[in-house]
Amino acid sequence: MSEIKSILIIACFISFFIFGGLVDYIGLGSDDRLLVDFDSPNKLNLLFTILYEKSGYRVDVENELSVKLNPLLKQLDQIHSFRTESQHVYYSPIDIENPVNSLNAYNLNSNDADFHFIFYIPTQSNKLTNHSLTIPDFGSLTVLPPTLTALPLHFVRFQLMQLLGFQVCDRSPTQSDIDHLLLTKIDSLNEDSEFTINLLSDIPPKSIFHLNQSRNTSLSLPTRHLHSFKANGHATKEFHNPSKLPQLYFPDEHKYAIYLPLFGPITIPILLSIVKQIKHFRNKTAKNHVKL
Numbered sequence: 001m002s003e004i005k006s007i008l009i010i011a012c013f014i015s016f017f018i019f020g021g022l023v024d025y026i027g028l029g030s031d032d033r034l035l036v037d038f039d040s041p042n043k044l045n046l047l048f049t050i051l052y053e054k055s056g057y058r059v060d061v062e063n064e065l066s067v068k069l070n071p072l073l074k075q076l077d078q079i080h081s082f083r084t085e086s087q088h089v090y091y092s093p094i095d096i097e098n099p100v101n102s103l104n105a106y107n108l109n110s111n112d113a114d115f116h117f118i119f120y121i122p123t124q125s126n127k128l129t130n131h132s133l134t135i136p137d138f139g140s141l142t143v144l145p146p147t148l149t150a151l152p153l154h155f156v157r158f159q160l161m162q163l164l165g166f167q168v169c170d171r172s173p174t175q176s177d178i179d180h181l182l183l184t185k186i187d188s189l190n191e192d193s194e195f196t197i198n199l200l201s202d203i204p205p206k207s208i209f210h211l212n213q214s215r216n217t218s219l220s221l222p223t224r225h226l227h228s229f230k231a232n233g234h235a236t237k238e239f240h241n242p243s244k245l246p247q248l249y250f251p252d253e254h255k256y257a258i259y260l261p262l263f264g265p266i267t268i269p270i271l272l273s274i275v276k277q278i279k280h281f282r283n284k285t286a287k288n289h290v291k292l
Contacts (some may be wrong), residue, residue: 039056047113061086
């Protein structure tokens with residue numbers, strides 16, 4: 001009886017680890033909400049924040065944007081579709097000696113923004129007044145004079161072009177500049193897509209389709225750019241699929257290397273015990289038949 005209990009305990013122990021390995025392998029229990037739909041137009045959210053040291057005149061940001069920045073955004077809609085938002089934050093002083101790190105102290109609702117342009121209005125002029133700092137992969141910080149009359153959006157025009165990757169930022173972009181940037185982005189996205197696809201065991205067909213379309217020279221550059229963006233999105237989506245991550249980071253040979261040393265030494269005793277119990281059961285059954 002004790003041997004049977006030992007066998008059952010060991011069998012349960014093995015089943016627990018085997019089931020755990022299967023869960024990791026096939027992705028049971030994964031959360032499908034982690035899968036992001038990348039099959040959407042390439043949109044950029046621009047957030048404009050007026051940061052006041054105390055309180056002050058409320059700048060009409062929307063009107064300023066429509067007059068001074070929207071013409072540029074319409075010109076760049078071949079590359080991205082833009083959505084602009086604005087907010088006013090009062091009584092928010094920053095350290096002029098370390099202005100960028102000071103911004104982390106405030107909740108500026110910048111999580112959903114691709115680029116964040118901050119205009120700081122102090123109560124007194126300082127050494128950074130009328131200076132603008134471009135922050136890579138974030139946006140910019142511009143320190144304005146206390147007596148503000150209008151937002152210097154000419155700073156933003158050039159900074160936005162710089163952040164988007166234009167080589168020439170001191171003038172309005174020409175169609176040649178836009179075409180060159182589109183080709184650069186297409187090549188970069190396709191290279192990234194190919195690298196991601198090579199890491200996958202199952203090649204996503206949508207990614208391959210859009211990748212081929214992005215190389216179709218009969219299509220317009222904005223259309224090819226959109227295809228390359230979607231190809232990269234589908235490849236990234238497949239790469240981060242929870243059911244595929246164990247296959248990427250834990251191949252079968254790694255599982256064998258982990259589980260065999262663990263279960264190999266106890267497999268033979270279990271099998272011998274099972275055979276012994278089967279023989280014992282058969283002998284007992286045979287004796288009962290003889291007695292009858």
